[in-house]
Amino acid sequence: MRKLIGRKVGMTQLFDEKGNVTGVTVIEAGPNYVTQVKTLERDGYNAIQLGFGEVNPKRLTRGELGHLGLLKPDEKHPKRKTIEGARPLAHLVEARVDEITYKEGDVIKADIFAVGERVDVTGVMKGRGFAGNIKRHGFHRQRKTHGASDRERAPGSIGAGTTPGHVEKGQRMAGHYGNVKATSLNLKVMMVDPERNLIAVAGSVPGANGGIVVIKESRKGKK
Numbered sequence: 001m002r003k004l005i006g007r008k009v010g011m012t013q014l015f016d017e018k019g020n021v022t023g024v025t026v027i028e029a030g031p032n033y034v035t036q037v038k039t040l041e042r043d044g045y046n047a048i049q050l051g052f053g054e055v056n057p058k059r060l061t062r063g064e065l066g067h068l069g070l071l072k073p074d075e076k077h078p079k080r081k082t083i084e085g086a087r088p089l090a091h092l093v094e095a096r097v098d099e100i101t102y103k104e105g106d107v108i109k110a111d112i113f114a115v116g117e118r119v120d121v122t123g124v125m126k127g128r129g130f131a132g133n134i135k136r137h138g139f140h141r142q143r144k145t146h147g148a149s150d151r152e153r154a155p156g157s158i159g160a161g162t163t164p165g166h167v168e169k170g171q172r173m174a175g176h177y178g179n180v181k182a183t184s185l186n187l188k189v190m191m192v193d194p195e196r197n198l199i200a201v202a203g204s205v206p207g208a209n210g211g212i213v214v215i216k217e218s219r220k221g222k223k
Helices: 062-067 133-137
Strands: 003-015 021-029 032-038 047-054 089-096 118-124 181-193 198-202 212-217
Touching: 003 047, 003 089, 003 198, 021 181, 021 212, 032 089, 089 212
Parallel strands: none
Antiparallel strands: 003 021, 003 212, 021 198, 032 047, 047 089, 118 181, 118 212, 181 198
16 A cells, blocks of 8 residues: 655645645655665565654664664674664654565655645544534534523433433543544545655645645545
8 A cells, every 4th residue: 555654734725727625634745764674574564654753863773773774783683773864853653565565764755745635634623622522523502592591502311211311422522622643535536746856635634734644545536
């Protein structure tokens, strides 16, 4: 499966040849670096691990530095892994593949996707704290008159009395809203700029500007 780690830049508009406008989200998609290769013979499946977002090496543990191939072999660790062109990367994501065509240290850019393709974009939603039923679940408000002046945004009944005698699990109520992983499905790729590592997809994607997102080929969309 083709996959890229990126950073949400923000939203803008694109015009086509006929003057039609489309709202798009611009994503800084890459460059991604192959930090690990898994094979069917050794690991039981084929996959590559992608890394994105260079950081100061002091922000990584020695275990992370060793995994990324940034520590040199010494007398105590003569078989320590080294990767040519290794970089200190903050974000790692694994992508399963049918066959191994990459090696550790390879660079993957935005041009693995093309204009017109459909992709799924996964990110972490904005945290909205504690929210009520209307904002969190889209409930309707109650009537404002006939003695219900203070019940307008209240949830109302949350279950039966004697049977079952308790609130059923999964009842939609007020609570923590946002700050969870979400995926926008079947978004159309509107623009690809491999020189600037930019991809624009139609519509919105989860998360705030500057948040980390994962772009992958759509599972449900038209091929």
